[in-house]
Amino acid sequence: MSTSLTVDIAFGLFSAATVVAAWLVFRTDSMVRAAYWLLASFAGVGAVMVLLHARFLGLVLVLMMAGEMTIMAVFMVMFMMNPAGLNPMTMVHQHRTAKIAGVVAFAGLALVGLVADFPDRPADRGRDPTADLGRELLGDSMLIFETAGVTLLASMIGALALASKRGRYGDAEEGSAPPPLEPVAGPRTGADTVTEPEAEADSGEHAGMSHG
Amino acid sequence: MNWSSPLPALVLVSAVLAVGTYALAVLDRANGDRVARRRLRPRDAVLQPARAASLLLLTRPTATERPDAQAWALAPALLAAMAAGALATVPLDRGVTVADVDDGIVLFGAAMAIVMVAVYLHGWSANSPLPLLGGYRFIALALSYEMPLALVLIAAALPAQSLSVGAIVESQQGLWNVLRQPLGLPLYLVAGMGLGFWGPLNTSDAPDLAGGTAVEVSGPQRLAWELARRFVVVAVAAMGAAVFLGGWQGPVLPGWAWMALKTLLLLAVVAHLGHRVARVRLERFVVVAWTVLIPLALVDVFVSGALAL
Numbered sequence: 362m363s364t365s366l367t368v369d370i371a372f373g374l375f376s377a378a379t380v381v382a383a384w385l386v387f388r389t390d391s392m393v394r395a396a397y398w399l400l401a402s403f404a405g406v407g408a409v410m411v412l413l414h415a416r417f418l419g420l421v422l423v424l425m426m427a428g429e430m431t432i433m434a435v436f437m438v439m440f441m442m443n444p445a446g447l448n449p450m451t452m453v454h455q456h457r458t459a460k461i462a463g464v465v466a467f468a469g470l471a472l473v474g475l476v477a478d479f480p481d482r483p484a485d486r487g488r489d490p491t492a493d494l495g496r497e498l499l500g501d502s503m504l505i506f507e508t509a510g511v512t513l514l515a516s517m518i519g520a521l522a523l524a525s526k527r528g529r530y531g532d533a534e535e536g537s538a539p540p541p542l543e544p545v546a547g548p549r550t551g552a553d554t555v556t557e558p559e560a561e562a563d564s565g566e567h568a569g570m571s572h573g
Numbered sequence: 574m575n576w577s578s579p580l581p582a583l584v585l586v587s588a589v590l591a592v593g594t595y596a597l598a599v600l601d602r603a604n605g606d607r608v609a610r611r612r613l614r615p616r617d618a619v620l621q622p623a624r625a626a627s628l629l630l631l632t633r634p635t636a637t638e639r640p641d642a643q644a645w646a647l648a649p650a651l652l653a654a655m656a657a658g659a660l661a662t663v664p665l666d667r668g669v670t671v672a673d674v675d676d677g678i679v680l681f682g683a684a685m686a687i688v689m690v691a692v693y694l695h696g697w698s699a700n701s702p703l704p705l706l707g708g709y710r711f712i713a714l715a716l717s718y719e720m721p722l723a724l725v726l727i728a729a730a731l732p733a734q735s736l737s738v739g740a741i742v743e744s745q746q747g748l749w750n751v752l753r754q755p756l757g758l759p760l761y762l763v764a765g766m767g768l769g770f771w772g773p774l775n776t777s778d779a780p781d782l783a784g785g786t787a788v789e790v791s792g793p794q795r796l797a798w799e800l801a802r803r804f805v806v807v808a809v810a811a812m813g814a815a816v817f818l819g820g821w822q823g824p825v826l827p828g829w830a831w832m833a834l835k836t837l838l839l840l841a842v843v844a845h846l847g848h849r850v851a852r853v854r855l856e857r858f859v860v861v862a863w864t865v866l867i868p869l870a871l872v873d874v875f876v877s878g879a880l881a882l
Contacts, residue, residue, distance in 0.1 A: 393697055394641070397690065417736070420679040427686035428719060431693060431712055447700060491676065491736070 372412050379405030390449040392441065396434035400426050414484075417491040439524045582671040586657050589665065593807035594800060596837060598622035600844035608848045626796055634792035641698035645790075648695035649797040652688060656804035659684040663811045664739045666821050666828040677738040678726050681812055685722065688768050688805060689715040692777055695798065696786035707785025710855055711777035714767055717862035722764035724870035725757045728877040729816045738812070742820035749819040753880075756873040758817040760866060762842065765809030769802050772847025776855050778802075810839035 382402035386395050403426040410419030441450070453459065498506055576585055602618045659681045661671040674680060689712060696708020730736050732753065733744035741750075751758045767774040778785035787798055814820060814835035821828030 391641075393694075394644070397644075397694065400690065416674060417676045417679060420676055420683045424679065424683035424686045427683070427690050428716065431689055432716070434693075435709070435712060447697075447705070 368412055372409060375405045375408040375412070379409070387453055390451060391447075392437040392450065392452070393434045395452050396430045396437070399433075400430040403430070415490055417494065436520060436524065576669050576671055577673060582661065585665070585669075586660055586671055589660060589811070590657060590804050590807055593811070593836065593840065594803040595622060597803050597806060597840045597844060598625075600841050601847060604844045604848040626800075629791070629796040629799070630793055632792045632795070634794055635789060637699050637701050637789045640700045640789075641694075644694045644698035646794070648691050648698065649794065649801045651694070652691040652801035653797070653804050655684040655687045655691065656801060656808045659805075659808040660811055662738050663808070663815050664742055664820055665811075665832050669829070670739055673739060674737070676736045678730055678736045678741065678816075681738070682723055682726060685768055685809075686719060689719070691801075692770065692786060695790075696777065699786070699789040701789045703782045703784070703788045704786045707777040707779070707782050707788075710779075710782075711770065711786070713855060713859055714774065714776060714862075717859050718764040718767045718866065721760045721862070721866045721870040722768070724867070724874050725754075725760045725764075726816065728754055728870075728874045729757055731874070731877045731881040734881070738815055742815050742822065745819045746822060749817065751817045754817075754873055754877050756869055758813065760870050760873065761809075761813055761817065762839070762846075763866065765806070765813060766843055766846065768809060769806035769843075771802075771806055771843060773850040773852050774858075775852065779852060781852075806843060807836070807840065810843060811836045813839045 379402050382398050382405060386398040386402065389395050389398060404423050407419040407423040407426075410416075410422065413419075576582060599618050599622060602621045603613060603615075606613050606618065658672075662674070662677040662681045662684075664670040664673075670677075672680065692711040692715070693708040696704040696706070696711065699705070729741055729750050732750075733740040735741070735744075745753075763774070766772060770777045776785075778787050782788065787795060790798060811832070814832060818835040818839070819831075820835075821832045823831035826834075
């Protein structure tokens with residue numbers, strides 16, 4: 362089998378797998394599965410990039426996404442109050458907005474694909490894409506990439522601050538009081554936890570329930 | 574012979590993984606005997622891994638309530654595949670590399686990053702608390718030493734001025750990286766042992782979790798998992814031998830023999846440390862990884878970069 366035919370078949374397979382995996386992200390009911398279907402989709406894109414001779418970019422994409430999708434799954438589990446991410450939960454929201462956005466995006470991209478005049482500039486075989494990428498990152502595009510990098514770093518620090526044990530409502534381990542049996546107006550304060558032993562003594566038969 | 578064509582590649586990678594894994598199991602058993610002050614019986618040490626494997630093969634598989642069956646079955650296969658893919662990038666002799674790509678070290682890094690996915694899925698998909706804890710433990714640790722691993726490999730690539738593992742081996746003619754970059758190999762071994770969740774860094778499948786991610790798995794699937802994690806250790810040792818110990822270079826003996834000896838040496842070190850060093854405490858080790866290991870790896874990169882310029 363000739364090389365170009367093998368490449369064409371591989372391209373078809375990886376593209377199809379990418380699309381199917383991306384679709385499955387929204388068909389699953391679990392945060393972890395959704396994250397890893399997305400990783401599978403990215404791995405397909407990485408494979409296509411390797412086929413396009415952007416080997417370094419394709420491999421780095423897979424390398425980065427393996428870590429990032431895992432981190433994303435962990436953060437989703439942390440923020441969603443879904444213990445361990447084991448409970449099923451729906452992965453799609455705001456159906457109408459999502460449908461409109463999806464149709465518009467698809468139509469836009471399809472229009473670009475049909476109408477745009479794609480350049481036909483075969484690259485020289487001798488060029489080293491990895492070296493070109495390095496020059497680009499530390500040359501003309503440095504400001505853009507550094508700005509993006511600092512923005513991402515800031516959002517990472519923000520996400521960590523939100524998820525950290527010491528939050529704005531105090532230490533997560535100390536602030537967690539069982540909900541009161543009588544509805545209370547307003548936010549709960551630390552005082553609730555301090556007076557808890559007395560409350561337990563007052564309503565002995567409910568104490569077990571409040572800890573359940 | 575063209576080792577990159579499919580059939581020879583498959584045979585070669587499988588053979589190296591099988592021999593390396595058996596050697597690791599024998600070394601592990603021998604070290605365990607010494608630590609336990611049992612009389613060292615060479616026959617036992619050699620036969621024990623085969624016995625343990627056949628016992629697992631005959632054990633009845635267990636199931637949990639509503640596991641994620643696909644991910645559960647995928648995890649050992651993914652781990653083994655990543656180990657095989659990582660090993661494929663290692664030059665086993667002069668001109669014998671299964672995947673001789675010019676970004677080999679990046680391919681190795683990508684495969685090692687997916688190890689994290691495999692171990693987490695293995696813990697998560699059992700739908701059981703102890704495996705799940707093991708999975709989260711592995712993420713916490715793996716995220717901490719992915720960075721030193723990537724940095725020491727980049728530092729090793731700097732003198733070669735190439736990301737190809739073959740070029741890195743060539744660049745060590747005269748002076749091996751273990752001497753040129755003294756920080757490299759120790760940091761690499763820490764990260765590598767962690768990726769195979771081995772010995773002191775085995776928190777995810779640890780006895781204090783009754784077996785961690787593997788606690789609900791038995792029978793052939795357990796055997797596959799135990800093999801796959803040893804494949805990772807073998808791949809890490811082979812890459813360590815190539816990148817830090819000069820690979821196939823050496824006097825008198827043929828290249829593959831040097832490569833085998835150096836890989837066995839690293840496997841012996843790993844097996845030894847696995848029995849001699851106490852298991853780390855997760856929270857403390859994460860702090861150490863971020864405040865000590867990563868800065869040391871950065872020093873390694875900066876010094877190597879300055880020397881390479």
